[in-house]
Amino acid sequence: MPPTIWLFEDQLSLDLEPLNRSKDAAVLLIESDRNMRRLPYHRKRLVFLVSAMRHFVQELQSSGREVAHYPLQKTGYRDSLSALRHYVRKTGCNEFWIIEPSEYHTRKWLESLTDQLGIKITYFPNTLFLTDRHEFRQWVQGIKSPVMEHFYRKMRVKHDVLMDGDKPVGGKWNLDHENRKPIRGQVDIPRRMTFPPDGITQQVIQEIDRRFSDHYGTTDGFDLPVTRSDARIFFDDFLDHRLAGFGDYEDAMLTDEPVLFHSMISPLINVGLLDPLECVRAAEDRWRQNKAPLNAVEGFVRQILGWREYVYGIYWSFMPEYRDRNSRGSERKLPDFFWNADTDLNCLKQCLRQVVKHAYTHHIQRLMVLCNFATLTGISPQAVNDWFLTMYVDSHDWVVTPNVIGMGMNADGGTMATKPYVSSAAYINRMSDYCQKCRYDPKSRTGKNACPFNYLYWTFLRHFRESLGKNMRMNMILKNLDRIPQNEMRQMMQHRKQFIESL
């Protein structure tokens, strides 16, 4: 009996080693009802995952592969284990070829399967990432401060991306300081491409609405690509129309403009419909052809070759204890408005509305509005982690956990970031148009119209002054903190207390 290649929901690529090694082996794909109920996932996330898998099954079949597919609606196989038992009984298969799963809990579960089912599992490296997780762990263990920038430079050299011999093209590794422009006045924002649901996706939408009616979000307006070929068209459209503005406006936020100059390829790249190196090389080509400036292309390359690979390495180096880290002991419950956007803080309202509607916001909204607020108010990092896992179309444990526990909330004790990404209203006011339509005043720290981000920020700094003071990069900010008159600080503390009680 030949082995069966068992692929998971985020391994939807034809270019995988076991597929290349055996053209005859059958492929197993399972839609697990139980996994889809682990959290009350946004329905658009479920539609995307299920529809992409069903389209991939078709693609495999038309390439001549034998496919065993256990769809959701097949009663009796509500989870992967029961489907697997059925498959093993029916076919007599006793060996599975598996690509290393991206998520820790799946890896642990697989380890228990050999005993439970008496099957052999042969693992293949997960080439949907460019990083070898064992190598990364060694790197992290052998270095005092495993910052992303060092890793990113190594990756540029290793893959020869934006390099001029052994030097970075243009002489600098990082052009981030050029990428902080707000959108003011007349800036043409190109529309992103949309893909109306085909027959398969329409059926999936009906199924998800019926089976998961208690889940968050809506399936209305689902328009993402769900096949490899559409994913490539979607990405090419980004390269043609938005990449050139990606750098300048990377940090900008604008009402009712969820995507701006971002790519929105995270859901696609995360399930294997796009390959990370393909995306990086295509962007580099645009720069070499003079079709996009270096600050845009370097910025984009750093997100994928740097941040994406780095968080994957961090995840696999520190799980499972990483998920439970809570270095500031923040225990507050997540406010209800995270689920329904019912708040009068306009920046939060706009970002949360976007999440409820699109299951997507771009990076700065995630980091500098949502996580900033959660950190300043002392919300439990684990509650925030679960919320991000639930609400976003691109969520997977390996990417959410380091981004929330590490980057977003700085709850990992400083492994990923040496200082917290927190700010007052000044940053949000500079980078967005949210404050213009808000009932709060971004310039006031006290008084009835004072913006909560202001007094939350300064009282947070005061509270954690001692630990923050150990970081040289905080010196300037802490000097400003020390200049605040005692009376004003007392008022801000009072505002903080009232605000937190109202959550």
Ligand SMILES: Cc1cc2nc3c(=O)[nH]c(=O)nc-3n(C[C@H](O)[C@H](O)[C@H](O)COP(=O)(O)OP(=O)(O)OC[C@H]3O[C@@H](n4cnc5c(N)ncnc54)[C@H](O)[C@@H]3O)c2cc1C
């Ligand atoms: C609190 C928080 C939660 C996040 N949750 C997710 C998540 O669930 N899924 C997810 O894919 N990304 C997540 N990110 C990272 C990043 O915000 C998203 O990848 C990005 O916003 C997706 O939009 P985009 O495709 O338009 O990205 P672009 O801005 O166009 O960037 C291009 C690509 O770079 C990669 N990338 C950029 N930043 C990161 C990063 N910090 N970590 C990993 N990859 C990165 C993504 O693949 C992204 O598609 C999170 C970040 C934060 C701060």
Ligand code: SF4
């Ligand atoms: S004033 Fe404050 S609460 Fe209102 S949008 Fe600006 S930062 Fe957000």
